[in-house]
Amino acid sequence: MLSQSEENYLKAIFSIELSNAKTVSTTLIAKNLSTKASSVTDMIKKLADKNLVNYEKYKGVKLTSEGKEIALNIVRSHRIWEVFLVDKLNYNWDEVHDLAEQLEHIKSTTLIDKLDKLLGFPKHDPHGDPIPDKNGKIEHHKDIMLSSISIGETCVILGIKDSSTEFLQFLDKHTLQINSKITILDKFDFDNSMTVQFTNGNPLILSEKVSSNIFVNKI
Amino acid sequence: MLSQSEENYLKAIFSIELSNAKTVSTTLIAKNLSTKASSVTDMIKKLADKNLVNYEKYKGVKLTSEGKEIALNIVRSHRIWEVFLVDKLNYNWDEVHDLAEQLEHIKSTTLIDKLDKLLGFPKHDPHGDPIPDKNGKIEHHKDIMLSSISIGETCVILGIKDSSTEFLQFLDKHTLQINSKITILDKFDFDNSMTVQFTNGNPLILSEKVSSNIFVNKI
DNA sequence: ATAAATTTTTAGTCTTGTCTAAATTTTTGA
DNA sequence: TCAAAAATTTAGACAAGACTAAAAATTTAT
Numbered sequence: 001m002l003s004q005s006e007e008n009y010l011k012a013i014f015s016i017e018l019s020n021a022k023t024v025s026t027t028l029i030a031k032n033l034s035t036k037a038s039s040v041t042d043m044i045k046k047l048a049d050k051n052l053v054n055y056e057k058y059k060g061v062k063l064t065s066e067g068k069e070i071a072l073n074i075v076r077s078h079r080i081w082e083v084f085l086v087d088k089l090n091y092n093w094d095e096v097h098d099l100a101e102q103l104e105h106i107k108s109t110t111l112i113d114k115l116d117k118l119l120g121f122p123k124h125d126p127h128g129d130p131i132p133d134k135n136g137k138i139e140h141h142k143d144i145m146l147s148s149i150s151i152g153e154t155c156v157i158l159g160i161k162d163s164s165t166e167f168l169q170f171l172d173k174h175t176l177q178i179n180s181k182i183t184i185l186d187k188f189d190f191d192n193s194m195t196v197q198f199t200n201g202n203p204l205i206l207s208e209k210v211s212s213n214i215f216v217n218k219i
Numbered sequence: 220m221l222s223q224s225e226e227n228y229l230k231a232i233f234s235i236e237l238s239n240a241k242t243v244s245t246t247l248i249a250k251n252l253s254t255k256a257s258s259v260t261d262m263i264k265k266l267a268d269k270n271l272v273n274y275e276k277y278k279g280v281k282l283t284s285e286g287k288e289i290a291l292n293i294v295r296s297h298r299i300w301e302v303f304l305v306d307k308l309n310y311n312w313d314e315v316h317d318l319a320e321q322l323e324h325i326k327s328t329t330l331i332d333k334l335d336k337l338l339g340f341p342k343h344d345p346h347g348d349p350i351p352d353k354n355g356k357i358e359h360h361k362d363i364m365l366s367s368i369s370i371g372e373t374c375v376i377l378g379i380k381d382s383s384t385e386f387l388q389f390l391d392k393h394t395l396q397i398n399s400k401i402t403i404l405d406k407f408d409f410d411n412s413m414t415v416q417f418t419n420g421n422p423l424i425l426s427e428k429v430s431s432n433i434f435v436n437k438i
Numbered sequence: 439a440t441a442a443a444t445t446t447t448t449a450g451t452c453t454t455g456t457c458t459a460a461a462t463t464t465t466t467g468a
Numbered sequence: 469t470c471a472a473a474a475a476t477t478t479a480g481a482c483a484a485g486a487c488t489a490a491a492a493a494t495t496t497a498t
Contacts, residue, residue: 005455026476039456041477046454058463058476089333102325108318114308224485245446258486260447265484277446277493445494452487462477468470 004105007074008033009043010052013063014071023060072136077112078104079125079132084115086126093126094168127168128159128178128215144218146182147192147211154183155216162213174204182216223324226293227252228262229271232282233290242279291355296331297323298344298351303334305345312345313387346387347378347397347434363437365401366411366430373402374435381432393423401435 012032026040048055052067081103085096132138157180186195192208231251245259267274271286300322304315351357376399405414411427
């Protein structure tokens with residue numbers, strides 16, 4: 001049975017691997033977990049002993065298939081809990097991260113599948129991130145950002161890259177949600193901002209920082 | 220913010236206080252938590268420093284009002300989670316204890332009240348134990364045991380004293396549930412067993428061990 | 439009432455996960 | 469290429485929570 005701390009390390013390594021960093025270094029892991037590189041080194045040795053990561057001194061770290069499976073299960077747990085909190089308990093999408101961060105570590109072989117069923121087998125969490133299935137299969141974003149859409153085109157919001165509370169609240173303020181339909185009215189080379197029109201609203205000016213953090217699908 | 224361990228100690232002390240033991244000794248706490256008396260002494264000092272218990276060396280321990288409030292909140296959390304697991308996730312009542320034992324420690328100021336609402340503000344957990352309200356008010360069992368009911372009388376199961384998996388499974392096997400109506404057909408002085416009749420079933424012989432672990436209300 | 443038994447506390451150790459500071463290795467750039 | 473900078477690891481320390489063994493206090497029983 002893994003400790004919460006060990007699980008958090010696996011999750012961090014997993015997310016760094018996904019972000020296409022060349023190597024998963026102790027520094028990157030330390031940054032991700034707000035801890036120190038020396039602490040990371042210690043923990044990595046333990047995970048390597050348990051065959052959850054491959055580790056060679058000074059060369060960074062890589063999840064073994066076993067480690068990846070565990071990481072995917074934690075991600076699945078986290079995202080299913082987030083759906084529960086939003087759909088069943090009426091939390092706002094900007095309030096659920098920290099709670100899910102705790103709930104994801106609850107140990108049970110049946111709980112998550114039962115929750116999954118209760119929720120109707122959701123495919124995405126409230127931020128649009130895909131939920132791995134029982135076997136760890138996970139759909140990958142096509143990585144089209146709103147910032148790359150051309151004037152005149154229309155698209156639909158699939159998800160967001162930066163799930164910080166601040167960004168989520170910004171989106172809320174302007175009633176931008178998953179599945180919102182957006183048409184690009186204009187783009188400005190000056191600051192790479194864009195004017196967009198979305199359902200039942202006034203035109204909105206979005207900065208590059210915003211538009212490059214929103215995943216979309218052209219329609 | 221209290222650790223899980225600290226919370227478990229408060230819960231254990233609370234439950235011993237309720238069981239009308241004269242004094243809450245380190246040995247009793249150790250037994251309750253499957254740990255050693257010396258570990259209990261250490262922890263009690265910490266809780267006393269935090270003003271959650273009153274402690275005098277060799278004299279046992281007593282929850283302060285602050286400690287009691289926290290203990291009641293944990294009990295509330297535990298029992299509400301149990302209702303959730305049974306009502307929403309279709310767990311059996313003999314499967315939920317260990318999971319609730321984990322879930323009760325999730326830290327949130329809003330979660331339990333939202334769950335409570337989702338569940339329709341239940342008054343009892345799946346074993347018939349009363350759920351404290353937001354203010355820590357808790358209904359107390361009237362402590363009438365099935366074993367004290369006389370021949371010919373009818374009563375209804377309110378709850379059970381011993382919530383061990385074994386006992387719950389025994390009750391399940393014989394379809395004895397909360398709210399089951401029971402009529403006492405006969406009692407035997409020899410071993411204090413009784414024959415009972417309950418809804419849609421054959422007469423059943425219950426040992427004293429069983430009948431003295433079932434809370435009932437006469438009707 | 440007092441010796442024996444029991445309970446409780448203390449002292450010292452261990453494990454987990456963290457940290458700082460120092461040492462070592464790798465990378466960078468002149 | 470090789471010295472400086474950056475990254476990584478090692479060594480030693482600490483806090484939390486637990487344990488064992490021994491000491492001290494309390495309770496029990498003669």
